[in-house]
Amino acid sequence: MSERVRNTGPGNRATGPGKGERVADWADGRLGVHTLAKTQMRKVFPDHWSFMFGEICLYSFLILILTGVWLTLFFEPSAAEVEYNGSYEPLKGVLMTRAFESTVDISMEVRGGLLIRQIHHWAALVFVAGMLVHMMRVFFTGAFRKPREINWLFGWTLLMLGLITGLTGYSLPDDLLSGTGIRFAQGAILSIPVVGTYISFFLFGGEFPGHDIIPRLFAVHVLLLPGIMLGLVVAHLILVFYHKHTQFAGPGRTERNVVGAPFLPIYIAKAGGFFFLVFGVLAMMGAIATINPVWALGPYRPDLVGTGAQPDWYLGFSEGLIRVMPSWEINAWGHTLELGVFIPFALFPLIMAAIAVYPFIEKWVTKDRREHHIADRPRNAPTRTGLGVAWLTLYGVLMVGGGNDLWATHFHLSINAITWFVRVAFFVAPPLAFVVTRRICLGLQRRDREKVLHGRESGTIKRLPHGEYIEVHQPLSQAERYRLTAHEQPRPHEVGPLVDANGVARKVPRSERLRARLSHAMYGPGSQVPKPTAEEYRQVHSGEGHH
Ligand code: HEM
Ligand code: HEM
Numbered sequence: 001m002s003e004r005v006r007n008t009g010p011g012n013r014a015t016g017p018g019k020g021e022r023v024a025d026w027a028d029g030r031l032g033v034h035t036l037a038k039t040q041m042r043k044v045f046p047d048h049w050s051f052m053f054g055e056i057c058l059y060s061f062l063i064l065i066l067t068g069v070w071l072t073l074f075f076e077p078s079a080a081e082v083e084y085n086g087s088y089e090p091l092k093g094v095l096m097t098r099a100f101e102s103t104v105d106i107s108m109e110v111r112g113g114l115l116i117r118q119i120h121h122w123a124a125l126v127f128v129a130g131m132l133v134h135m136m137r138v139f140f141t142g143a144f145r146k147p148r149e150i151n152w153l154f155g156w157t158l159l160m161l162g163l164i165t166g167l168t169g170y171s172l173p174d175d176l177l178s179g180t181g182i183r184f185a186q187g188a189i190l191s192i193p194v195v196g197t198y199i200s201f202f203l204f205g206g207e208f209p210g211h212d213i214i215p216r217l218f219a220v221h222v223l224l225l226p227g228i229m230l231g232l233v234v235a236h237l238i239l240v241f242y243h244k245h246t247q248f249a250g251p252g253r254t255e256r257n258v259v260g261a262p263f264l265p266i267y268i269a270k271a272g273g274f275f276f277l278v279f280g281v282l283a284m285m286g287a288i289a290t291i292n293p294v295w296a297l298g299p300y301r302p303d304l305v306g307t308g309a310q311p312d313w314y315l316g317f318s319e320g321l322i323r324v325m326p327s328w329e330i331n332a333w334g335h336t337l338e339l340g341v342f343i344p345f346a347l348f349p350l351i352m353a354a355i356a357v358y359p360f361i362e363k364w365v366t367k368d369r370r371e372h373h374i375a376d377r378p379r380n381a382p383t384r385t386g387l388g389v390a391w392l393t394l395y396g397v398l399m400v401g402g403g404n405d406l407w408a409t410h411f412h413l414s415i416n417a418i419t420w421f422v423r424v425a426f427f428v429a430p431p432l433a434f435v436v437t438r439r440i441c442l443g444l445q446r447r448d449r450e451k452v453l454h455g456r457e458s459g460t461i462k463r464l465p466h467g468e469y470i471e472v473h474q475p476l477s478q479a480e481r482y483r484l485t486a487h488e489q490p491r492p493h494e495v496g497p498l499v500d501a502n503g504v505a506r507k508v509p510r511s512e513r514l515r516a517r518l519s520h521a522m523y524g525p526g527s528q529v530p531k532p533t534a535e536e537y538r539q540v541h542s543g544e545g546h547h
Helices: 002-008 019-031 033-040 049-072 098-108 113-140 149-171 176-190 196-204 213-243 263-288 313-324 339-366 382-402 404-411 415-454 478-485 510-523 534-541
Strands: 081-083 095-097 330-332 335-337 456-463 469-474
Touching (some): 049 113, 095 098, 098 113, 113 382, 149 313, 149 339, 176 339, 313 339, 313 382, 313 404, 313 415, 339 510, 382 404, 382 415
Antiparallel strands (some): 081 095, 456 469
């Protein structure tokens, strides 16, 4: 016992450094980890429930890698045709690709195979959902502002790569549903003017479906995209560390400090626990909720399409774009331009790109070059919040379009009526959502103002001696009043007088006028309720002192 203590302990003057210390010294001399750990491990992270979404992305991504590597041990990305002879009776004697057969084998023969497959698929759905919610959290709190614009772009790239990784994974098992997905993608590629056919032949190694696409998608799915994503995730997290996390306004919190718990030991314990929680929930979903039962769908055949064929949820909006688009087609000089497919195909990246460039547009409008480490409350940026909700509404409307068949069968509606509803809602719903959201934000700002000036409604009604009824208001704490009034209320940008002092017309570039107009939309009188001033507060609370 005493031997062990002597060898592994910190050591003393008589015995010199302990073994553990020597190993640590050796490693530190080569990696410099001590200095790194000393500066980084005590890094402080602020706490808020919405900061958990980034962690959900991270953990589901790790779970995808773990389960994905396991799946590669059994999955065979081969389009070679085989006759099924496994244990699942209904498929006996059916011709299929080896890819499909190996997926059925993973589900039926490999011990725990179905569970891992299902965890992988559920994790993919949660991963993309996590990214969308995390992105919207960052958007609504303005956490993309300087210095985090590049990290916003890293994140956005992760989202795009996540969508493609999901699509390539979904296509691997070569069941009827995934084959339909590949066919859909090929149709979209074919619609590209001039080069569409060439690209399709290049990707598929000849006519659709061919023998090459599954092995190619496999390499892309298990190696190329996860590799790039892993690198980007590391870069993303290094930047989160480097910039420090944003925090919500509160007493003692400034643009120059971070108030929260240290990474080690508090955050690492919380994060570790949360990882297992996410893993546990995904394992439970994988265990109890069937997802992609490929054996019931059967192998892919180019001449068949199953009813109710749907992509995974996150691609529902691209499906919607295609389904609701009128089938416009132009035939000229012996060529066909398939606008009914090409326009939606081109709109898809544009809708996504709008979100990528937003921070730069906002910066151009506000001309704000300062760093921002205090997160906005969404209500205090009504125009931005309105735009975010409008974007989400568009996404939602298109998802309804993508599932038009399911809406029709489940709610006994006409599919044409749904298609027309989506066509109209595509143009009407986002602006409507924008206006309604802005009004709600302004209403909430007004409520904050009331609360600061008059306190919180207590629900207690009092009758005064002269007969008047009043509701007793409880004053807010000083900390709460600070929280509700800490935000800035910038003035909109003005173009200034259009004639100079000598009465000569001043040239104002069109871009400047546009900027001033947008700036008014963001910060004009209709976009923010003036927050109470100290003078107003004093007036309300001087003398009469009650509600
Ligand atoms: C694989 C996907 C992703 C992972 C693993 C990930 C992970 C994280 C984590 C753990 C944080 C710190 C905690 C938090 O704020 O939630 C964070 C912050 C951040 N993420 Fe992501 N993220 C991903 C995707 C995205 C996307 C899609 C965007 C935006 C388009 C984005 C933009 C940001 C920004 C700007 C921050 C800094 C936020 C702040 O300081 O308030 N991330 N990310
Ligand atoms: C970013 C992350 C990833 C996403 C979104 C994703 C998504 C998917 C999806 C939706 C499927 C279809 C599952 C099914 O059969 O129902 C799939 C299959 C597959 N994935 Fe992934 N995956 C990811 C990462 C990985 C990684 C890192 C690997 C391996 C290193 C991997 C290996 C596989 C394999 C071998 C299959 C085919 C087996 C099967 O379908 O059961 N995946 N993936």
